[in-house]
Amino acid sequence: MRQASITRKTRETDIAVEIDLDGTGKADIATGIGFLDHMLDQLARHGLFDIRVKAEGDLHIDMHHTTEDTGIAIGQAVARALGDKRGIRRYAHAYLPMDEALTRVALDISGRPFLVWEVAFDRPKIGDMDTELFREWFHAFAQNAGITTHVETLYGENNHHIAESCFKGLARALREAVEIDPRSSDRVPSTKGTLGE
Template sequence: MPEPRTATIDRKTGETDVSLSLNLDGSGDHQIATGAGFLDHMLELFARHGLFDLTVKATGDTHVDFHHTTEDVGICLGQALKEAVGDKSGIVRYGSMALPMEDALVTVALDLSGRPMLVWDVAFPAQKVGNFDTELVREFWQAVANAAGLNLHCVLCHGVNAHHIAEAVFKGCSRSLRTAVTVDPRQTGVPSSKGVL
């Protein structure tokens, strides 16, 4: 049986201190503590729906707002994803999902191309969910895409509840990544005509 694809990232700045561990071949186990309750909830969903084992411990300047913590956790998740997937030999590479969540429908498509790009067409009908700024959902996924070298497209088809929209984004990204990192036994080498990703 192949070794689990794992990574541990530690990032400490003047604004945050983040420790994150990721196992791409897990079962959805998670221990999340970021100081931002809504972000914790979204990361728990991400782990469970991707079947990723995820541990996140973060402290930050949450007395200001959740921006720096959210962005830096996203950076760490992206770095962990890049490290854990390795040279990408044998993986599916692409993933996509149309994810319904009550009133919301979000379409996610992604490519572990090594070339970071976020295309974001998700408008939130409210500025906050609880005390969490909904604009930070985009900041999180921008950070993940940049750090992982991920081409990520998120499109809101429709939705009226900001919580449901955010949840659909995180679940859609998780399910799409779950597909993209899957090892295809028929795939020999890197899934690219260039021979490298």
């Protein structure tokens, strides 16, 4: 079973994450940030991952630490659940339309983390959440999952739709990238024989 649990406790946050990459899309998310909960619920449901996140953070300061540390913990859980990555498809992409917005997400589960983020918002907040924090979450996730991650919103006007298309696009691409390839289920998908070195 490709499952993992991560706990991360600092002076700023206390986070527990559980993930099952071969789940059914069950989500139990409580970060204290309503819009982030909504986005992580989309990640679970559209990726068909079972995800549980319980986070307590210094929200009396702002949402930065909780957002970033949640990305770190979920990324670490994905990396741990993947193990040696044997049999996965490794590469995947998704074009995700959300009404007038369209976002492209392309992934390489390479073990070499990198984020390309070409997403613009014209409002500083969605609900109570700062729009600049979406990049922080994706950066933390990519770095800790060991995934090369390209996210580009090709066009869009509604900030909610733009953000949601990024998370749903990640969900769909990640779902495909972590799937076991029946034509190569016993091999690590690299000519090196290992990923991340």
